[in-house]
Amino acid sequence: MTTAPAKPRMRSLQCPNCGGNVDLHGFAHTKSAVCVQCCTILDPTGESVQILQKFDERMRVRPLIPLGTRGKFRGILYELIGFQVRTITVEGTNYSWHEYLLFNPYHGFRYLSQYDGHWNDILTVRGLPLFVSSGGRRAVTYEGRTYKHFQTANARTTFVMGEFPWQVRVGEQVEASDFIDPPAMLSAEKTGKEITWSKGEYITGAEIWKAFEIKGSPPPARGVYANQPSPYRERIASMWGRALMLMVVWAALLAWFTFTGGGSQIYQQTFRYDQSSSGEHSFVTDIFELPGRTSNVEVRVDTSLDNDWAYLNMALINEQTGQGFDFGRELSYYSGRDSDGAWTEGSRGDSVIIPRVESGRYYLRIEPEMEGGTNAMAGTHVMNYKVTVRRGVNSLWLFWLALPLLLVPPLLSSMRAGTFEGQRWAESDYAS
């Protein structure tokens, strides 16, 4: 005949301060317990219960999860047996966070920490992280991951409730250092020469509320927490991947329009302008045919200007419909030598693109002008110039305009990711 193993039984004791009943759920692990009535810290390990520390009940902090709450968390049934508040002081400001102690007789202890609505699931680390340097900053490596140093501060216990596997005291201090690799965080707590390492993983309050079947909603998270995973990190990489795909399409289109957009020459003629010749200087060219679909027309002028300038009033006129495209081009070319050496300024040639020109029979009306205006007596300026008309010349400036517009969304997302990281590190020892 076999007998069933004895079921572990909860132990109870009486608070020597207020006489209240104190239940112990942590069995032999419990090294200190706090009376929930008067907040007196007790030592239950001896034959008679000793008072370790008395606490001003007016300083009582109400935990978000009540002591004694049970729930299946990460597949294990836990009971909340302890609660403490710990505080660091940075530049005169106190920052407090809550720590909840979970216990399962077969799986041991687990901690949940909460600060401004940000939660961490914390387990004690069995291995030893190694101190290294990453990007010129302190870091540690553990299980193949590198954790960057975030903050070191003296953390003191400011409130306790429930029971703990160590002799807890309000006011006890440790040097706490946090190292992050979101969503994980390694924390080192140093007391004297002893360092205790623990590893936290960022979780949402909703997950805890669901696991412990707590009514209502967890407090909303405020700001960005040290090891809070960035919602932009994966998104950014993926978005830049899409941007790369679009840039390949952009490059392919640009190449296609470059190689096919030379246009076809429709008309070319060389003229001479002599300011000293009398009569009307404006004239019209022969009629030429602009074939094909509606597309642009490039009119190019190349001159023989030398230390002179010219202005050409031009119009491309449809001989059949009377539609005209009126434009002017300034040309000047000067050169010389001075104390700085040889110099040139301006250009002998220029062109204009006329957009969306329908097919048809066209001619150019050209009116050249040089120094002294149209007054024939003004001087003896002479210029030879060549006029070339090309059809369907692709103007690629729109593609260069489209490129930055294409990159605006991933750039904005990258900026948002940078802002998120900036907010994270603003709370660290490395805030700028």
Place this chain on the structure above:
Amino acid sequence: MIRFPIYMLYGLLLLGGTGFMTWRGTSFGSVTEVKDVPKSVRENPGVYRSHYSWLPHFFRGK
């Protein structure tokens, strides 16, 4: 499933629009369209008044 469908749609519309405008020969050069240019311009080019003829022109080098 396509990730970032709105961005992809935006990008493809932008590139498609750019390609179409380039194919159509869109340009923002300083060209003034004129309607009903009289046929007499061919015989007497001096009667045409350019939109740019009133501008003062004087360009000097260094």
